[in-house]
Amino acid sequence: MIANITLNWPSVIEFGVGKVKTLATHLKDNKRIYFLADPPIMSTIKPLIDELKGHGKEILVSNEVVPEPPFEALEKLLSGVSNFAPDCVVGVGGGSAMDLAKLVAVLFSREQKITEVIGIDQVKRRNVKLITVSTTSGTGSEVTPIAVLTDVANKLKKGVVSKYLVPDVAIVDPALTLSLPPAVTAATGMDAMTHCIETYTNKFSHPIIDNLVIEGVRLLAANLERAVTHGDDLNARTACALGSLYGGLALGPVNTAAVHALAYPLGGEFKISHGVSNSVLLPFVMSFNLPSCVEKYKNIGNALGINCDCADEKIARKAIMKIKELSNACKIPAGLKELGIPENAIPHMAESAMKVTRLLNNNPREVTLKDATAIFQMAYNGVIDL
């Protein structure tokens, strides 16, 4: 029987070119608005902010977005915003900007401390409106109940998962991604691909989500390389934005698995960006998961454009190779070595990854410490062996 599921999505999702302009409408009833915006997007949203000020609204803007944000970065933002007491928080940017904005929205009242909300369902409430505008394709954070912080002292990424982090309004305007540099387009695009694949092959996958993410795989496979090499191609950008949105919609109801769990130490210890970490690990974790995922990888293979009259397992293997090829074509570093991670860090990284049980529990194949070590070892040289 079709399993139970709770879909907790923004009540409004604005998708499409030029949709950033709907922001004014969604802020109509707000009087004190806090913007947290990635610096490169400021020139795009400045006219809107000026217009809002012209309508007598109080606006506070911060551009202090730190990649893979540590607790301290959030603490600093909270100090700046608590006295302002906004009635709406708007996060404009990539995953870091949106994650920080989501956390500011639930924490600025100082009712709870950062450390008190780490984990699942620890946030008590949110009293203000929350809007996200994504400028990458992408983390999917614009529609998820998740925000991730870096615990620098413990060299770990820590997740906050709560329905109160789901924004009221999410705006996905592909035109905002036109100026993204190729490396960011590649890493965020492969991150979105990882979301689609890890939710589709998830132990808790669900047909409602499968419909979306398999289409996400298709869109990203067909358009990501083009978006990387021809950043001004709005068709390719729009297709990638939709693929990314599909991946994002899957993260709340199903969430990711071993790729993300293993990627955490790369970010936590070596400050490798979330997108790059996932992209590098994806084909190696897929290879590890193959025995548990033949039929699903076959479907992914079809969505990747593989049409051969051969056994399911062969299509499944081709699917993994295709992901690796796409990653190479997008100039994602091949492996951990190329990322500058020392080989002797592997045992420690494997131990760290094993702590991310929240995500490892979702993986279609059980991952032991030995398995995690072996996957990192395979990913070290970056050569896939199928």
Added chain:
Amino acid sequence: MIANITLNWPSVIEFGVGKVKTLATHLKDNKRIYFLADPPIMSTIKPLIDELKGHGKEILVSNEVVPEPPFEALEKLLSGVSNFAPDCVVGVGGGSAMDLAKLVAVLFSREQKITEVIGIDQVKRRNVKLITVSTTSGTGSEVTPIAVLTDVANKLKKGVVSKYLVPDVAIVDPALTLSLPPAVTAATGMDAMTHCIETYTNKFSHPIIDNLVIEGVRLLAANLERAVTHGDDLNARTACALGSLYGGLALGPVNTAAVHALAYPLGGEFKISHGVSNSVLLPFVMSFNLPSCVEKYKNIGNALGINCDCADEKIARKAIMKIKELSNACKIPAGLKELGIPENAIPHMAESAMKVTRLLNNNPREVTLKDATAIFQMAYNGVIDL
């Protein structure tokens, strides 16, 4: 390029067997709750209502749900609830119960009259929480921005479309549909099928919605007859509930077309239920639309289980026949004659239908008065001629 779209869905959708029990959680913060419930569901929700009362909540329950509700029925409900001043309105039932609950939620404050909210975006605001629990599969009303009333004086159905009618929480629990009689299962199931087909072939169709509704067609085609003939089959009921939910999610962003427009006079003038009206007309409108929909009907045909190595147009025709066969297998009346509608009512019904421009504008093929008359004429005898 992929077109723009606004998705305005409930921020929480609870799908699955037993999910009605989540209602208590969603009412946690409410103190004065108004229930509008279809009489047959009362025995199911009474324990929950008693529990809520036990927790000190004020509860007002009405069972005055009228099928194809006229303005007067809503007016009567509003008189009963205005003094109660609820902080949450819960609609439990089929389309009529949910539509009425949605309208009560926006109108009980008496800031606007019923006649002032007819049409698109006329509702000014909603100040209370709104929850829908659907007991049919279905109208999809649990997730839509739409409520439909009957204007008895003018013998017309009139729609209210507003983002304020989108519930905060929608609960779709297939177990609640187990006791539905075969005729209601059939009519509501074919209504859901109509939603999927009319949004898929819509002039304003969108890939986000296409993904959902084509799967809705597949689920309903594979499970509806079983749900009609074996009402206690929870697998079939769950599949139909999901198909219906997909259709519902499509109605806000894309909405229906000529089937629904032509169905309005059947309800408005002859009190034929919404589901039966749509079911009877669906194959005949599909036949009229065929020249504009060959490729889409081919895809629908595939989703209906038609796999033949023949030309697209042939599969498209087979798809229409398959819908007619499914309708017959579910014992939906064959045509207008069988519904007791006199043949001489056709010209007047066609004129009425032409007024529903809101939906006719979505149709893939332009419908003139002459076309509408011809479609009704074909549907009169109930024999499809392809």
